[in-house]
Amino acid sequence: MLLDPGTGPVRAATYLPSTPENVLWGRLPCAGDAPVLTVDPGTEVTVDTLSHEGLLEDQGRDPRAYFGAHGLADVLSDAVALAASAHPHDPLHDGPHVVTGPVAVRGARPGDVLAITVLETLPRVPYGVISNRHGRGALPGEMPEGGADVVSVLARLDASGTRAVMPRAAGSPRTVSFPVAAFPGILGVAVAGDERPHSVPPGAHGGNLDINLLRAGATLYLPVQVDDALAYVGDPHFAQGDGEVALTALEASLRVTLRFDLLPRADAVAAFGALTGPLVRTAEHLVPTGLDPDLDEALRKCVRASLDLLQARFGMDRAHALAYLSAATDFDVSQVVDRVTGVHARIRLADLAEPATADASAGPIAGAGA
Numbered sequence: 388m389l390l391d392p393g394t395g396p397v398r399a400a401t402y403l404p405s406t407p408e409n410v411l412w413g414r415l416p417c418a419g420d421a422p423v424l425t426v427d428p429g430t431e432v433t434v435d436t437l438s439h440e441g442l443l444e445d446q447g448r449d450p451r452a453y454f455g456a457h458g459l460a461d462v463l464s465d466a467v468a469l470a471a472s473a474h475p476h477d478p479l480h481d482g483p484h485v486v487t488g489p490v491a492v493r494g495a496r497p498g499d500v501l502a503i504t505v506l507e508t509l510p511r512v513p514y515g516v517i518s519n520r521h522g523r524g525a526l527p528g529e530m531p532e533g534g535a536d537v538v539s540v541l542a543r544l545d546a547s548g549t550r551a552v553m554p555r556a557a558g559s560p561r562t563v564s565f566p567v568a569a570f571p572g573i574l575g576v577a578v579a580g581d582e583r584p585h586s587v588p589p590g591a592h593g594g595n596l597d598i599n600l601l602r603a604g605a606t607l608y609l610p611v612q613v614d615d616a617l618a619y620v621g622d623p624h625f626a627q628g629d630g631e632v633a634l635t636a637l638e639a640s641l642r643v644t645l646r647f648d649l650l651p652r653a654d655a656v657a658a659f660g661a662l663t664g665p666l667v668r669t670a671e672h673l674v675p676t677g678l679d680p681d682l683d684e685a686l687r688k689c690v691r692a693s694l695d696l697l698q699a700r701f702g703m704d705r706a707h708a709l710a711y712l713s714a715a716t717d718f719d720v721s722q723v724v725d726r727v728t729g730v731h732a733r734i735r736l737a738d739l740a741e742p743a744t745a746d747a748s749a750g751p752i753a754g755a756g757a
Contacts, residue, residue, distance in 0.1 A: 390463075401433070405485065410474075415577070433644045437623075439622075442469060481585065500609065500610055505574075508641050508642075574601065576612055605668065608655075659700060678727050
């Protein structure tokens, strides 16, 4: 079943389709961009997102032909429309990602924090693509093998829609399948100035974070950089392992419902301290992040962000906070393939006498001060 624009279930009263006029391709919004939608804080919005796989120039910029070669006749109409449009995309200078937005959140000002809660993720197609492209993954120069420029594997959802099934490798008797755990790889706010950032490297604005914990129920907190925040979403995944070592994970279009909440500067500082980069909250964890082209430095930044959070939110001195992090907190590699690498920590809420909520969407600062 395809979820073409305007068809199928739409959870929120406000709906944003991924038609060509509502997306950017390869770039992220900046202060000079006009919003495609304006909402009040607390509004839920159902947003269609498009995977770039099957649309890119090295795939022919013809999703019907690309997926048809894999025996798939069902292709999203908005994917076909974008590929056939005159929408600007320069594969030499732009990123690959299709980004829906920006969405203006009334009243957001620099210094505030925007909380984006993922409420629902629905597959728009029953298949996705994993690509190792241009030798850019974790093993550049080694993979792809045999001089190939792009090697892609198409995986299909099983009848339950809960697992993805890869085709058998030549000569192998085994079928490989893995759980579907859908999330948007890109969530962010616009940057200051009039230059749109490249869609690949993440930063303080969020963007291409590729943190697979951002599934339904999780909240991403981002420092606002421009008036009205100008939020956006893209790079949909059906699944991704920490690291995303092949360059992409299982890329596939999603219908995502988000809620946009606003924390004024004083409330944000009381809840999290002086937040300078992305922070995730799930039902069980607070998840500070570290971002840097050097993976070692990304880890160090994540440790510092974790120390700052424990000190500001729980009153821990830094020596005890570091001891706790070493004994009880996992530091995971988010991804190593997006020019700027990412590390995220999983700080258990239960360890710090803060009750975990069954659903992080219960409030942007649920449990604050507990």
